[in-house]
Amino acid sequence: MSTMVAAPKSRVSRQTWQFTEDVRVQASATVVGPKEGKGPLASLFDKIYPDIYAGQKSWEKAERKLLEDAIQIALKKANLKEDQIDLLLAGDLLNQNITANFTAELLSIPTLGMYGACSTSMLTLANAAALVNSGFAERAIAACSSHNATAERQYRYPTEYGGQKPPSSQWTVTGAGAAVVGIGGNGPRLTYATIGKVVDMGMKDPLDMGSAMAPAAVSTMIAHFQDTGRQPQDYDLIVTGDLAGIGYPIAKEMLEKEGFNMDKVYNDCGLMVYSPEQEVFAGASGCASSAVVTYSYIMNQLQRGAMKRVLVCATGALLSPISYQQGEAIPCIAHAVAFEGGA
Amino acid sequence: MSTMVAAPKSRVSRQTWQFTEDVRVQASATVVGPKEGKGPLASLFDKIYPDIYAGQKSWEKAERKLLEDAIQIALKKANLKEDQIDLLLAGDLLNQNITANFTAELLSIPTLGMYGACSTSMLTLANAAALVNSGFAERAIAACSSHNATAERQYRYPTEYGGQKPPSSQWTVTGAGAAVVGIGGNGPRLTYATIGKVVDMGMKDPLDMGSAMAPAAVSTMIAHFQDTGRQPQDYDLIVTGDLAGIGYPIAKEMLEKEGFNMDKVYNDCGLMVYSPEQEVFAGASGCASSAVVTYSYIMNQLQRGAMKRVLVCATGALLSPISYQQGEAIPCIAHAVAFEGGA
Numbered sequence: 001m002s003t004m005v006a007a008p009k010s011r012v013s014r015q016t017w018q019f020t021e022d023v024r025v026q027a028s029a030t031v032v033g034p035k036e037g038k039g040p041l042a043s044l045f046d047k048i049y050p051d052i053y054a055g056q057k058s059w060e061k062a063e064r065k066l067l068e069d070a071i072q073i074a075l076k077k078a079n080l081k082e083d084q085i086d087l088l089l090a091g092d093l094l095n096q097n098i099t100a101n102f103t104a105e106l107l108s109i110p111t112l113g114m115y116g117a118c119s120t121s122m123l124t125l126a127n128a129a130a131l132v133n134s135g136f137a138e139r140a141i142a143a144c145s146s147h148n149a150t151a152e153r154q155y156r157y158p159t160e161y162g163g164q165k166p167p168s169s170q171w172t173v174t175g176a177g178a179a180v181v182g183i184g185g186n187g188p189r190l191t192y193a194t195i196g197k198v199v200d201m202g203m204k205d206p207l208d209m210g211s212a213m214a215p216a217a218v219s220t221m222i223a224h225f226q227d228t229g230r231q232p233q234d235y236d237l238i239v240t241g242d243l244a245g246i247g248y249p250i251a252k253e254m255l256e257k258e259g260f261n262m263d264k265v266y267n268d269c270g271l272m273v274y275s276p277e278q279e280v281f282a283g284a285s286g287c288a289s290s291a292v293v294t295y296s297y298i299m300n301q302l303q304r305g306a307m308k309r310v311l312v313c314a315t316g317a318l319l320s321p322i323s324y325q326q327g328e329a330i331p332c333i334a335h336a337v338a339f340e341g342g343a
Numbered sequence: 344m345s346t347m348v349a350a351p352k353s354r355v356s357r358q359t360w361q362f363t364e365d366v367r368v369q370a371s372a373t374v375v376g377p378k379e380g381k382g383p384l385a386s387l388f389d390k391i392y393p394d395i396y397a398g399q400k401s402w403e404k405a406e407r408k409l410l411e412d413a414i415q416i417a418l419k420k421a422n423l424k425e426d427q428i429d430l431l432l433a434g435d436l437l438n439q440n441i442t443a444n445f446t447a448e449l450l451s452i453p454t455l456g457m458y459g460a461c462s463t464s465m466l467t468l469a470n471a472a473a474l475v476n477s478g479f480a481e482r483a484i485a486a487c488s489s490h491n492a493t494a495e496r497q498y499r500y501p502t503e504y505g506g507q508k509p510p511s512s513q514w515t516v517t518g519a520g521a522a523v524v525g526i527g528g529n530g531p532r533l534t535y536a537t538i539g540k541v542v543d544m545g546m547k548d549p550l551d552m553g554s555a556m557a558p559a560a561v562s563t564m565i566a567h568f569q570d571t572g573r574q575p576q577d578y579d580l581i582v583t584g585d586l587a588g589i590g591y592p593i594a595k596e597m598l599e600k601e602g603f604n605m606d607k608v609y610n611d612c613g614l615m616v617y618s619p620e621q622e623v624f625a626g627a628s629g630c631a632s633s634a635v636v637t638y639s640y641i642m643n644q645l646q647r648g649a650m651k652r653v654l655v656c657a658t659g660a661l662l663s664p665i666s667y668q669q670g671e672a673i674p675c676i677a678h679a680v681a682f683e684g685g686a
Contacts, residue, residue, distance in 0.1 A: 009478065010479050011478050015453045060665060061669075095663045101541055102541075104676075105542065105674045110539060111540065111541055112457065113661075115439070123456065130474060136353050136477070195430065195454070197453050198451075199448065318439060320437065323439070328445070
């Protein structure tokens, strides 16, 4: 028998990356609006603004403020300054990623702009972890945001119009999340990422994105289980990003039909941000849905040992108002990142 | 004296990456519209569509066709199938990156969506090279597109309106470019990438993006020269992405004031796509400006030994119609990639 041990490989499969170094979330932060601040996770958020303007003159500027705050609070927790961060990987839901780009300018950190709709939380985190793992960056920040009012007027109608919505629609989370990623420390470890493919099942209703996104989430989760040899029960918690009340049971059923037992282990961030009494239709959505749950509650559970392994599969609907007006189906994607308890 | 040689480090500085493996563009392809097909580089493009609909029913679908074609032609040149590519890194100018996302769906390749406006060509290429260098992907495709008519109606006015433009405005290139990135082969090598910071100098005129982007290009080029210890004369050619007739002389003067001699070595892709007789105001712009020049002319020059080292600094104006209507300045970014002759 040889005592030679092959170096761990970073490419597990075509879709799954393994982080071979001690890559960790060294600090994370979440900032939200008033409605999220009345939800069940309120005590875990770092900052809650009492109104959706967050002291700014426009909703777009307010969203920027949330993202900037989340990054600054994460930096403060990590005891770092902007110039100690090599890379910012960020995105949001607004056209041309303006929240991320204007925030990047304030921070003066070299920036990779990313867009994965509501999957941007794990898209940026996976990529940050890969670049830190391979030494291209010593420390990186992954961050994203969404804002209910900016998303409403961009994707749907001016909010003043008061358009009615079906129960399948979702409530875009006003919030932002940021994570400082580096080697070492005692934060939660990043162990695997599974990169999604774009899929659609012919769904065309932009007011039912949960159903549209469920197959993308299932595709990425199955790839993750197959590539890593893990089963759902190897995790203490598996969450999708924002499938909410309609999409979540669809994804669960699809996974169970494929032989994966999701009992007790599976939840959806879109069902965790608000309490059932809050009027949010089918549940939460937006880049911030998975970001504010992951970077508050999940990091907290891992940090204090209440959970050992968590998989976050962030889901994104890649439609634009132009694409659905032109009769196209909604292409969706999901990216998953596996976390392990710190220390 | 020790004979120990330290392994080359992938992180040269906060902004500059060094590709320590033999990372190469194994194949590349460019597809353009009719106007670009009458320009000086026409003979080097892989496919020229005789009209801007490219056989499709909408301009958006046409742009998608250009991107799909570019990727398929690059794959064919590399003698590879879609399922031999681990990652697609792609972006475009349309809201929600719909060109890239719908194309990704057709190809069924795991996808990282990126957005850097017209800097997306080098943003995707730099990131692809980093992920291939570190073994997260065996082969990746970096690709981007723009289309004159889709950009006009999204960023400015419906083309039917016939709005007049000032001479400082630019002509968005209808085209797409794709590169297959892998280890080994005899294509041009990727040696360094310098990641940009978002900067603005207070420029607010969306019809003069060359002036707005020049400082971002200068910032990234200076970081590149300082980080690598190279001088402009160490390159046979340095190009910016789409500064065109107004931005190019501004960037050149700024660099020369900083002590960099740009004589003879510096050009701009925005001045290379069209001939002076073609009516394009100050010159070319769009993700495809740098992509179609880099992935045709520059790859060709490197491949046949006519040039040994080239630096492509792709420039992006990160504005949105909302941001400039709200009176914001135009944030800009530039990402640079250094190429070396193959074999």
